[in-house]
């Protein structure tokens with residue numbers, strides 16, 4: 001259970017409380033296994049409640065950090081054109097079904113004197129993805145973080161993702177990709193800027 005303690009990353013009092021909740025959760029997973037019709041004590045399932053708990057904590061590590069903080073490392077640069085990070089792959093968990101969402105995020109901005117590290121943008125995306133999410137909120141949170149911390153002339157975000165909860169509902173939907181967009185500043189006001197961004201996604 002030390003791994004669980006580490007993943008909780010909380011103060012001692014909160015950790016004690018959450019460890020108690022963790023025990024209850026693992027008992028509940030055992031019951032779920034029974035509800036589904038299997039035996040929680042058979043060999044392959046004995047460790048499953050622990051593994052499920054650990055996986056959930058890994059998938060939601062974004063709650064225990066401030067993703068925006070990654071963007072605070074900034075550099076003064078006189079660059080007035082689009083900077084774009086394409087194909088940032090991420091995993092998330094759909095809040096309606098706890099089913100995996102996986103895909104890529106494309107994040108672009110036109111700076112206003114300040115830029116941030118490209119890897120910091122990827123870390124920020126991960127921080128919001130690793131929560132219980134809907135793709136629409138994830139897209140917006142990324143745009144708002146870029147807008148608030150970097151104060152750029154504009155920011156645009158496009159996410160393309162597959163939702164496992166959709167994939168399970170009939171073979172014909174297994175390749176369905178959901179696309180969401182969010183824009184701020186010049187990208188909201190200027191269709192040419194949006195077009196430039198979208199053409200670079202395909203490039």
Ligand SMILES: [Zn+2]
Pocket residue numbers: 094095096097098099163165166
């Ligand atoms: Zn879902």
